[in-house]
Amino acid sequence: MPHKQKYIKYWRKNLQYLAILLSIWFVVSYGFGILLVEQLDQIRIGGFGLGFWFAQQGSIYVFVILIFVYVWLMNRLDRKHELDEREHDE
């Protein structure tokens, strides 16, 4: 495969997206759900302490959203660099 500029750009952008999305993934689960759980529990939403909510509910919702955001970003990136799959690729 030729080392064209567009491939390098595409891959860099991909890594950038990954870094951002995985940071959020880390912060909501390990950060809010484990490391900061006691502090966040001081904030109450309904019957939940916020830390407890992130540990047992919120982190999972964020995970789902992260994947769909990733899909949207990557599809856009594929098209922009004309690297999306064409029909005869299948």
Added chain:
Amino acid sequence: MNVQAWTFVMVVASFAIYIGVALWARAHSTGEFYIAGSSVNPVVNGMATAADWMSAASFISMAGLISFMGRDGSVYLMGWTGGYVLLALLLAPYLRKFGKYTVPDFVGDRYYSQLARVVAVVCAIFVSFTYVAGQMRGVGIVFSRFLDVDIDIGVLIGMGIVFFYAVLGGMKGITYTQVAQYCLLIFAYMVPAIFISLVMTGHVIPQLGFGGTVSDGSGQYLLERLDGLNQALGFAAYTDGSKGMLDVLCITAALMVGTAGLPHVIVRFYTVKKVAAARISAGWALLFIALLYTTAPSVAAFARANLLNTVSDAPYESVPDWFRNWEDTGLIHFEDKNGDGRIQYTGPTSAIPNELKIDRDIMVLANPEIARLPAWVIGLVAAGGLAAALSTAAGLLLVISTAIAHDLVKRGFGHNITEHRELITARVAAGVAVCIAGYFGINPPGFVAQVVAFAFGLAASSFFPAIIMGIFSRRMNREGAVSGMIAGITFTAGYIIWFKFLHPELNSAEHWWWGISPEGIGVLGMLLNFSVAILVKRFTPGPPPAVVEMVERIRYPRGAGKAHEISV
């Protein structure tokens, strides 16, 4: 109709559906047998992945586990969902682009090494067998409790069903049965959860009822009530944790990374048409999983509150029917230590001795009875438990049969067998695997629970780093990957064997390294794998140009898509 009649109807009807689907979706080629001809719709694949992933443990045991662990239960909730983010972002699209059929295929080709392939095959088979034994046992337990059948007979019936559709239909057959199984299991999980949420908190959505107020007019939040009940009986408050923070961190990470490295989950992403489909398919899978995984902690809290209200200080003479039913199975045990005829259920910090032992597995299965739901709901839960166990068992058996027929016989030993012979080999291997799994279901090794830590630890410390480096590092070579995998596995297996098998008496926080339990040690194994691989790589020759080119190719969705052959 009574509970048993309803259960019978539900179970027979669901089995009839599975058989019907299997007949309709027979596999005609190895491509269809291994990866359903790569033609599965992403939403359908998401559902199948969810059923594949959610096992008897998720359906039957998890809510019970959380119910007794309180906040610490989050290690399972986050651990078994967070891995999908890693799968979607770091593995699925690239492995789909790579094509072929299996994880050992990727490891063997990417590291141009038969040794790497064989290490991967052995891990895949080991991980899958440890898992599948538990599923078969789960089938037996559901049968024995709800249909008064001997556990062993129950296992045999389960084997018969799985044998039929896995051997006949291969991946194509199990994909569509898994879709049916997902629908059944999620319905069976949600119906009692919604009922109980309505009764206890007045909320239709269990996830809201979880944070709502108890509907007895007191205006007290459910979780506050639960903290109070727990503490009054000498347990830790429900919303507090009791595990060390580093340990919680490591267990969560090991489960996440292990999830992303489990071969029966990864292989599902080979079954869709395109790279873009593999990405979105992981999103659907997690959405379908999240439905159950966000309901489970709600069910856990409801069940805990219900249980404490029902049994605490209750006269033994007047306990409800479900209590006696489960006593008969030995999963509830009451011993009137102080002879006052009442049940004292107390925790470690209480002055009053505890008189009640409750197996955590019954919380989901007994929940509809505890909440006095109609008989058909109880039958539905039984059928749902079976669906969860069977769908996971089928996925695992397929990994085992593919590993043997494709990775070992065809590619490992280099036998040049025809398509037709390979398909027969795969079917025979699936059949043999069903029998071995059934044997372990009937004669469960006493260490099933311990071995699960093994499955995740090994997946985390072997596959995950090897695949990640294979995609994201162009220069990672054979020597680095193989020595990394061996170091990771040896360390992780050694730690687990030491504490779980050789010195179980030392298996407590003060003896663990930095307070990390054997369940969480896979994370250190993974880090060791990465470090050793990177170190060895620096002193050994780089990969051949063809491999570097392959790494380049899998990074971009466009371009020669299908690396594998599909023939009929």
